[in-house]
Structure formats: C-alpha cells, structure tokens
Amino acid sequence: MRATTPAAPPPAPTRRRNGMTLQRFIAGPWPWLVPAIGMLALFRAYPMAHQAWLSLTDMRTATIGQARFVGLDNYRFIFTDASFLGSLGFTFTFTVGSVALSFLVGFSLALLLNRPLRGRSVYRTAILTSWVISSLIVGYMWQMLLNESSAGVVNGMLRNLGLPAVAWFSDPSTARISVILVDIWRSSAYIMVFMLGGLQTIPRELVEAAMIDGASAWQRLRHIVLPLLSGLITIALIFTTIATFNVYELIVSLTGGGPGRATMTVGYQMFRTAFGGGEAQGLGLLGRGAAMGMLMFVFTLAFTVLYLRVGFYRRGGRA
Amino acid sequence: MRRVTSAQPRWQREGRAQLRFGLDHLLAIGASLLFVYPLIWLLSASLKPAWQIYRQPLTLIPDGATLEVYQRIFTGTPFPTYLLNSVVYAVGGTLLTVFVGLVAAYGLSRHEFRGKQTTLLLILMVQLMPALISAIPVYILMQRLDLFNTQIGIVLLYGAVSIPFGVWVLKGYLDTIPKELDESAWIDGAGKLYTLWRILVPVIVPGLASLFIILFVGKWNEFALASVLLRDPSIFPLTVGTYMLLGPDESDFRLTAAASLINIVPILLVFLGLQRFLISGLTAGAVKQ
Numbered sequence: 001m002r003a004t005t006p007a008a009p010p011p012a013p014t015r016r017r018n019g020m021t022l023q024r025f026i027a028g029p030w031p032w033l034v035p036a037i038g039m040l041a042l043f044r045a046y047p048m049a050h051q052a053w054l055s056l057t058d059m060r061t062a063t064i065g066q067a068r069f070v071g072l073d074n075y076r077f078i079f080t081d082a083s084f085l086g087s088l089g090f091t092f093t094f095t096v097g098s099v100a101l102s103f104l105v106g107f108s109l110a111l112l113l114n115r116p117l118r119g120r121s122v123y124r125t126a127i128l129t130s131w132v133i134s135s136l137i138v139g140y141m142w143q144m145l146l147n148e149s150s151a152g153v154v155n156g157m158l159r160n161l162g163l164p165a166v167a168w169f170s171d172p173s174t175a176r177i178s179v180i181l182v183d184i185w186r187s188s189a190y191i192m193v194f195m196l197g198g199l200q201t202i203p204r205e206l207v208e209a210a211m212i213d214g215a216s217a218w219q220r221l222r223h224i225v226l227p228l229l230s231g232l233i234t235i236a237l238i239f240t241t242i243a244t245f246n247v248y249e250l251i252v253s254l255t256g257g258g259p260g261r262a263t264m265t266v267g268y269q270m271f272r273t274a275f276g277g278g279e280a281q282g283l284g285l286l287g288r289g290a291a292m293g294m295l296m297f298v299f300t301l302a303f304t305v306l307y308l309r310v311g312f313y314r315r316g317g318r319a
Numbered sequence: 320m321r322r323v324t325s326a327q328p329r330w331q332r333e334g335r336a337q338l339r340f341g342l343d344h345l346l347a348i349g350a351s352l353l354f355v356y357p358l359i360w361l362l363s364a365s366l367k368p369a370w371q372i373y374r375q376p377l378t379l380i381p382d383g384a385t386l387e388v389y390q391r392i393f394t395g396t397p398f399p400t401y402l403l404n405s406v407v408y409a410v411g412g413t414l415l416t417v418f419v420g421l422v423a424a425y426g427l428s429r430h431e432f433r434g435k436q437t438t439l440l441l442i443l444m445v446q447l448m449p450a451l452i453s454a455i456p457v458y459i460l461m462q463r464l465d466l467f468n469t470q471i472g473i474v475l476l477y478g479a480v481s482i483p484f485g486v487w488v489l490k491g492y493l494d495t496i497p498k499e500l501d502e503s504a505w506i507d508g509a510g511k512l513y514t515l516w517r518i519l520v521p522v523i524v525p526g527l528a529s530l531f532i533i534l535f536v537g538k539w540n541e542f543a544l545a546s547v548l549l550r551d552p553s554i555f556p557l558t559v560g561t562y563m564l565l566g567p568d569e570s571d572f573r574l575t576a577a578a579s580l581i582n583i584v585p586i587l588l589v590f591l592g593l594q595r596f597l598i599s600g601l602t603a604g605a606v607k608q
Binding site for chain 2: 028029030031032033035036037039040042043044045046047048050051054059064065109112113115117120122123125126127128129130131132133134135136137140141142143144145147149150151153156160185189193196197239242243246248249252253256267270271274275286289290293296297300301303304307308
C-alpha cells in the first residue's frame with residue numbers, strides 16, 4: 001500500500017508521508033462508507049447524544065427549542081416517583097421472566113425440531129408465523145383470546161375442562177403473568193430459529209459417539225450440546241434481553257399498562273410521559289421522558305458491552 | 320449411567336424408537352397448533368355474524384360466515400390508504416437500507432484500513448440499540464428537519480435505523496466471495512461500482528433476499544416511531560391506523576380480529592414466499608464475523 005507506482009510524481013517534500021490526498025481518499029474505503037455513516041450520525045448517533053442533554057431540561061412538546069436547564073431534576077423526579085419505580089420493577093420482572101422462559105421454550109422447540117422429524121419444515125414455518133406478526137397485533141390478538149368476557153376462548157376451554165376461569169387481565173398479579181406469557185409466545189420462535197441454526201452446526205458424529213458410550217440424552221445435552229453452543233446462547237439471551245427490556249408496543253394493545261399501573265413498563269411510561277396517551281398530567285413532558293429514555297439507553301448499553309465481550313472478541317477463537 | 324442401548328432386546332428398542340417418534344410428532348403438532356390456532360381463531364372471529372361472538376358454547380366454525388366487518392373497514396375507514404402507506408414505508412425503508420448498506424459493506428469488505436475494527440464495532444453497537452429508545456430526540460429532530468409528519472421522513476428514518484444490521488449481514492456475505500473475482504474485473508478496467516453491481520450482487524442474491532425479508536417484516540410491523548412522528552391520517556401505516564381504529568381497549572371482537580388479520584395477511588404471504596431465504600439471515604447478525 002505504501003509503495004508508490006513508478007509513474008506517480010514524487011510527493012512534495014513538505015507533505016506527511018501518510019497524508020491524505022484527494023485521490024487516495026477517493027480510492028479508499030471512505031466514499032463507500034459516507035452515506036451509511038452520514039445517515040447513522042444524523043438519525044441514530046445525534047439523537048442518542050441529544051437525549052442526554054434533553055434529559056437535563058424541562059422541554060415540553062409546546063416549548064421545543066426553548067428549554068430550560070434543570071440539572072438532575074428529571075432524574076430526581078422519576079427515581080422518587082412511586083409509579084415510575086413500579087414500572088421499573090415490573091420491567092425487570094418482565095424481562096427476567098420472559099427471557100428465561102422464552103429461552104427455555106425456544107430452545108426446547110429447537111431441540112425437538114433438530115430431531116429427524118418428517119415434515120419438520122412445516123412445523124418450523126407454523127411456529128415462525130408468530131415472529132412475523134407485529135407486537136401491537138399480538139397484543140390485540142391475545143387480549144381477545146384471554147378475554148374475561150364469555151367470548152374469551154381460553155377461559156372457554158378451561159370451563160370445558162371443568163376448571164375455573166382465570167382473571168387474566170383484571171387481577172394485577174395475574175395480569176403481569178399474562179403479559180409475560182404472551183411475550184413468550186411472541187419471542188420464542190426467534191430463539192428457536194437462532195438455536196436451531198446452532199444445533200445444526202454440531203457434528204452428528206460427536207453426539208453419536210457419546211450415545212455409543214452410553215451417555216443419556218440429558219448428559220449429551222449437558223456436556224456436549226450446551227458447552228458447544230454457549231457463545232450462541234449468550235448472544236441469543238442478550239439480544240432477547242435488550243428487546244424485552246425496551247418493550248412498549250405489546251403493552252399498548254394488550255393491557256394499556258393496567259389494571260391500574262400493574263403492567264406499565266419503562267418504555268410505556270416514556271411514551272406516555274412524552275406523548276400523552278390519555279393522561280393530561282403527563283402530556284408532552286419531553287425532558288422527563290428523555291430521562292426515562294436515558295435509563296433504557298444505559299441498561300441497553302450495559303448489555304451491549306456484555307455482548308461485545310462475549311460475542312465480538314471471543315469469536316475469533318471459535319469461528 | 321444407563322447401559323448401552325444395544326444390550327436391550329431388539330423388540331424393546333424398536334418399540335421405544337417408535338414411541339419416541341410418535342411422541343416427537345405429537346409434541347411438534349401441539350407446538351404448531353399453539354402458534355397457529357390464534358390465527359385461525361382470528362379468521363373465525365372476523366367472519367362470524369355479530370350475535371355468534373358471545374354464543375355458548377364457543378365454536379371455531381362460524382355459522383354462516385359474513386364479510387360484513389371487512390366491508391365496513393374497507394369502505395368506512397382509510398384502511399386502503401393505510402395499506403398502501405405500509406407498503407411504501409416497508410419497501411422504501413428496506414430498499415434504502417439495502418442500497419446504503421450494500422455500498423458500505425463493499426467498502427468494509429474490500430478495503431483494509433486503519434480504524435476498520437473501530438468502525439465495525441461502532442456499527443455493531445448502534446445495531447444493538449433499539450431505535451425506539453430515542454423516540455423523543457428523533458421526534459424533535461424530525462421537526463427541525465421539516466420531516467415531521469411526512470412520508471419521506473418515515474422512509475428516511477426506517478432506512479437509517481437498520482443500516483447497521485444491513486451492513487453486517489451483507490459484509491458477511493461479501494466476505495465469503497474471493498477478492499480475486501472482482502479484482503480481476505476492475506483491473507480489466509471496470510469501475511468499482513460496476514463491479515459491485517454486475518459481479519458481486521448476482522452472487523449474493525440469497526443474502527439480499529434474506530436481508531430484504533427481515534427488514535421488510537420489521538418495517539411493516541413498526542408502530543412506536545410512526546405513531547409519534549405522523550399526525551395526518553392520510554399517511555398512517557397500517558399499525559398506526561389500526562391503533563387509531565381500535566384504541567387501547569376496543570371491545571368489538573369482529574372489528575379487532577378483522578383489522579388484525581389485515582395487518583397480518585400481507586406480511587404472512589411475504590414470509591411464506593421468501594421463507595427459504597429467511598433462516599440464514601436471522602442468525603447472520605450473530606454468527607457472521
């Protein structure tokens with residue numbers, strides 16, 4: 001790269017050896033990267049940085065551009081606000097519950113479909129349909145299926161089995177569980193496909209050799225499959241955790257945060273605070289919403305760093 | 320530890336294998352039903368005459384199906400416009416990401432330079448950050464750029480947010496193609512852009528297709544940002560239009576079911592059509608270097 005072609009004119013003596021000339025710039029990678037970096041800077045990086053500043057102001061939807069600096073007031077408010085702390089608490093419960101169980105369900109489905117099963121691509125397609133439906137619609141759908149009126153089909157099935165109907169949405173603790181269950185339905189298909197991809201990279205001979213040695217199914221899973229997939233599992237868990245922690249759309253249509261405030265999440269609170277959503281006292285508080293956004297950012301960043309440590313650097317060795 | 324299987328009598332082994340086989344299918348069918356039944360139920364609820372929704376016992380097969388509620392949606396609400404808008408946003412945003420991402424992926428795949436690892440790392444970090452987190456600053460940005468409440472604004476934003484994913488996936492595919500293939504072409508005098516378009520793109524068509532469907536699904540289903548950035552019902556996508564129609568707690572099951580299905584069916588068809596390209600792409604973000 002440093003070797004100049006004989007035909008090229010000798011560089012001016014004052015120029016640094018690695019100085020960027022226009023030609024070299026054009027021949028290099030940067031012209032290819034400019035559109036992507038430009039768009040990312042404008043629509044992704046700048047807003048993220050701007051949010052940090054916004055969270056320190058009292059900006060409202062009515063006062064864009066003329067905000068007052070209020071220091072940490074927004075953070076002080078949200079961290080002493082029982083309603084927000086409740087949402088934060090539920091968001092953590094929701095994340096842990098949903099990610100753990102989605103993984104369990106998704107991985108079990110992957111193990112099942114990794115077996116020599118005729119028609120397994122049909123099964124895979126059937127399960128994966130849940131992945132193409134938007135969270136908003138998933139919420140509407142399950143709001144009807146779990147409805148507590150006599151039209152609710154799940155309670156109808158329970159009645160047919162002689163079981164009592166469940167207060168899926170009217171009881172606060174049950175509503176929290178319902179939201180987690182619906183989210184499991186929504187996200188386990190992705191985990192299934194992800195892990196199925198991993199399972200299929202495991203050489204069959206390896207598992208068969210263990211079988212001949214008398215290893216039980218559980219032992220093969222525990223000592224061969226899981227260690228081989230540990231990197232991929234971590235990545236799947238982190239991806240899912242990030243998406244789950246920032247949940248918003250599912251809540252909008254499934255419970256609207258209710259009953260009371262039982263199923264509100266940080267994301268839902270952020271949108272309500274900044275863009276109304278029915279409650280007059282929350283209308284248009286962009287600054288305070290930005291503080292909630294920052295919280296989501298920090299959490300996601302922590303998980304991103306974790307991902308990079310596991311997924312990005314360690315990968316070189318594993319290929 | 321259990322003893323080696325071959326120590327068991329043959330009939331027992333075969334019986335066990337058959338049982339296992341049957342059990343696998345039973346489980347797989349059960350799981351599939353769990354995921355497909357809600358959709359069948361949606362169809363049933365949307366076709367039932369109103370009086371059957373609450374009739375006991377609940378039945379899946381409507382007693383005399385009617386398209387009345389679909390008619391109501393398509394003639395009484397702007398759903399046809401919403402549908403068209405969703406197509407524009409999903410196709411426009413996806414194509415923008417694919418083009419910008421492809422060009423950037425070429426730059427990264429075919430050049431070695433100082434700061435390459437850092438660039439890749441930064442792109443990856445942006446990829447992992449859901450766009451929804453910065454809804455508030457994006458709302459302000461779009462107002463300042465005069466892109467608030469515009470279709471072009473949504474296409475630009477949708478195009479921008481998935482560029483990192485696009486770059487990662489396409490760089491992964493380009494890296495698998497030997498450099499000699501395109502180098503020989505541009506040494507012969509072809510421009511690099513021409514090389515990319517005529518020589519590399521045809522080879523990575525499966526990759527482009529898998530990227531296309533993943534992005535398309537995401538953009539078709541997007542609700543959070545569009546709901547904040549659009550005010551004019553004539554430019555709402557389906558998701559926002561559906562929310563405007565149903566609100567947080569619509570109690571008309573037929574209307575909700577039909578509106579939901581109108582959201583689902585187009586994307587389901589795209590999914591079923593391009594499915595074979597999908598699987599590799601879904602894991603690409605994590606598995607590709």
